[in-house]
Amino acid sequence: MKNSAQKLNRRHFITRSAKAVSMASVMPAISFGKNFNRERRVKTVLVGTGSRGISCWGKELIGPYADFVDMVGLCDSNKKRVDVAKAMIGSESKTYHSSEFEKMVRAQKPDVVIVTTTDCFHADYIVRAMELGCDVVSEKPLATETGQCQRIIDAEKRTGKKVYVGFNVRYMNESIEMKRILSSDELGKIIAIEYHEYLDTLHGASYFRRWHGKTKYSGSLLVHKSSHHFDLISWLLDAEPVEVQAIGKTAFYGSNNVFRGSNCRTCSFTESCDFYWDMTKDRRSMKLYADCEDVDGYYRDGCVWDDKIDSQDTCSVQVNYDNGSQLTYTLNAYLPYEGQYICFSGEKGRLDVRLYSRQPWETKAPVEFRLTKDRNTTKIWHIHPDKGGHGGADERVKDMFFKPNQPDPTGQKAGSRAGVLSSMVGIAARKSMETGKSIEIADLIKF
Ligand SMILES: NC(=O)c1ccc[n+]([C@@H]2O[C@H](COP(=O)([O-])OP(=O)(O)OC[C@H]3O[C@@H](n4cnc5c(N)ncnc54)[C@H](O)[C@@H]3O)[C@@H](O)[C@H]2O)c1
Structure with a gap:
């Protein structure tokens, strides 16, 4: 893989990173709606009232952020689910079918549209919301296809509206600690990064039971899940990806089994399948999905052996960055334990960050940091997650978007450029x- 980062001269890089830093510091703490009046609350509507919409951007938004946010509409392609969601959120908002999205925006006149639909539909709502005069907060991944990314970039320019991405991983305690170390000069220039994502047979399998296992909906796990990680690396390094090379396959789930069914509740292999999940024991899932499945035919307890699953569960990716750093990234989704191993090799030393999560043998494992600067000494310390969704990150990302005058010294508030590049x-x-070739991002997308 030729290092196209080397083709970028240093002047270009300095100009770009200086721009990124200055953009981060001048970006207003809250910028929703061109004529946003701080005397009133931000009017929002939510499109995609599934699990994430109901929790992070629904119930956990309208309650604690009631002084700042007024939720005025809920919209989903499943008319039953949007009504269930309204009750679960405890919202007074009017509900709309997705075919009434425009009608909702025109009637409710929100400042901000929050997008939490299935990934492949984000772009449609993001673009339309901006065309209708709204700013947008979107869940990751911003988009799943190149054309969608280009449409978002173009619409943002055309409309003068803004898109922000809910990259909550940037707000986790361990990410903040990594940023602190990398921003100091302790490691010097970062030459190489290793990032290993370990998904176990609970969490990993859960992606393959749902729409996430089909590329047409999620863009594959490398977009749906890894966009978090690719974004984290760009943010930590203050660098942008320029060239990507990868191998991967669906080696465990999908067609890699002798039997399969439609979904667990109707399956004849419940006794012999290691992945049988009795959804009837989960009251929330029964209400939110099973009771609504006659509308759209979506089974929340889909078969992990569905032979239409095409998202890779085994991936190795190499990325070159415009500052000359190179990333080696792996994702495996069928492991006996869950966690991550992230290492930064710099000119002056190496940082190893090790996370285990949810293992029965280490349920409350903190994140281990190890900094090694010479052959004789190594320093180890631990970082604990905070309480709340994603170790407190879900609350912090909402603070950043919806509380006025939030400081942002490290540029955590992610815009469309970060969203597009991570996707x-x-x-x-x-x-x-698909091609066996190395791909230059600049050949696919124009900012
Ligand atoms: N940042 C995080 O930590 C995090 C965590 C979970 C999910 N997410 C993201 O949140 C989003 C939603 O995930 P989820 O777990 O809630 O999934 P989900 O399946 O529970 O919800 C998706 C919802 O979108 C609706 N929908 C599908 N197509 C639609 C369309 N065309 N128009 C309107 N609504 C449509 C579905 O009916 C469903 O209610 C995804 O983009 C996911 O990547 C982010």
């Missing part, structure tokens, strides 16, 4: 797997 690494990785 594009996964999309380029897919393309590299």
Whole structure:
């Protein structure tokens, strides 16, 4: 893989990173709606009232952020689910079918549209919301295809509206600690990064039971899941990805089994399947999904052996960055334990960050940091997550978007460029797997 980062001269890089830093510091703490009046609350509507919409951007928004946010509409393609969601959120908002999205925006006149639909539909709502005069907060991944990314970039320019991405991983305690170390000069220039994502047979399998296992909905796990990780690396390094090469396959789930069913509740292999999940024991899932499945035919307890599953569960990706750093990234989704191993090799030393989560043998494991600067000494310390969704990160990301005058010294508030680039690494990785070639992001997308 030729290092196209080397083709970028240093002047270009300095100009770009200086721009990124200055953008981060001048970006207003809250910028929703061109004529946003701080005397009143931000009017929002939510499109995609599934699990994430109901929790992070529904119940946990309208309660604690009631002084700042007024939720005025809920919208989903499943008319039953949007009504269940309204009750679960405890909202007074009017509900709309997705075919009434425009009607909702025109009637409710929100400042901000929050997008939490299935990934492949984000772009449609993001673009339309901006065309209708709204700013947008979107869940990750911003988009799943190159064309969608380009449409978002173009619409943002055309409309003068803003898109923000809910990259909550940037707000986790361990991410903040990594940023602190990398921003100091302790490691010097970062030459190489290793990032290993370990998904176990509970969490990993859960993706393959749902729409996430089909590329047409999620863009594959390399977009749906890894966009978090690709974004984290760009944010930590203050660098942008330029070239991607990858190999990957669906080696465990999907067609890799002798039997399969439609979904667990109707399956004849419940005794013999290691992945049988009795959803009837989960009251929330029964209400939110099973009771609504006659509308759209979506089974929340889908079969992990569905032979239409095409998202890779085994991935190796290499990325070159415009500052000359190189990333080696792996994702495996069928492991006996869950966690991550992230290492930064710099000119002056190495940082190893090790996370285990949810293992029965280490349920409350903190994140281990190890900094090694010479052959004789190594320093180890631990970081604990805070209480709340994603170790407190879900609350912090909402603070950033919805509380006025939030400081942002490290540029955590992610805009469309970060969203597009993180999606594009996964999309380029897919393309590299298909073609066997190394893919330059600049050949796919124009900012
Ligand atoms: N940042 C995080 O930590 C995090 C965590 C979970 C999910 N997410 C993201 O949140 C989003 C939603 O995930 P989820 O777990 O809630 O999934 P989900 O399946 O529970 O919810 C998706 C909802 O979108 C609706 N929908 C599908 N197509 C639609 C369309 N065309 N128009 C309107 N509504 C449509 C579905 O009916 C469903 O209610 C995804 O983009 C996911 O990547 C982010």
